[in-house]
Amino acid sequence: MRKIEHLGIAVKDLTASNELFSKLLNVPPYKTESVESEGVNTAFFQMGETKIELLEATNPDSPIAKFIEKRGEGIHHIAFDVTDIYAEVARLKAEGFTVLNETPKPGADNKLVVFLHPKSTNGVLIELCQEK
Ligand code: ZN
Numbered sequence: 001m002r003k004i005e006h007l008g009i010a011v012k013d014l015t016a017s018n019e020l021f022s023k024l025l026n027v028p029p030y031k032t033e034s035v036e037s038e039g040v041n042t043a044f045f046q047m048g049e050t051k052i053e054l055l056e057a058t059n060p061d062s063p064i065a066k067f068i069e070k071r072g073e074g075i076h077h078i079a080f081d082v083t084d085i086y087a088e089v090a091r092l093k094a095e096g097f098t099v100l101n102e103t104p105k106p107g108a109d110n111k112l113v114v115f116l117h118p119k120s121t122n123g124v125l126i127e128l129c130q131e132k
Pocket of ligand 1: 006007008053077079127
């Protein structure tokens with residue numbers, strides 16, 4: 001794990017939150033992107049070496065919709081940058097962490113991603129990501 005690549009924040013209304021975070025960070029999002037397979041629209045803000053990812057659900061079955069229903073808006077996940085996602089998955093499995101998708105899948109921002117179940121990480125959803 002090299003660094004925190006980004007923090008993911010679940011929001012109800014991406015347009016409104018883009019305005020809010022643009023004011024807060026004093027910089028506009030450098031990219032917005034839909035990830036059809038995950039049912040999310042995303043926006044990314046660069047903060048030095050780290051990013052903020054805002055996530056809005058595109059349908060009621062989206063994991064983001066379910067998260068907001070249960071816990072409200074707020075921090076949804078922490079994403080760590082890794083150099084070899086396959087090796088990290090093998091290492092973390094051997095350490096007893098619950099991996100949600102063992103095969104890395106395409107995520108937003110040109111990444112391969114794997115998620116760890118929050119039950120095995122003190123309630124925090126962890127994303128591993130590697131530049132494609
Ligand atoms: Zn993310």
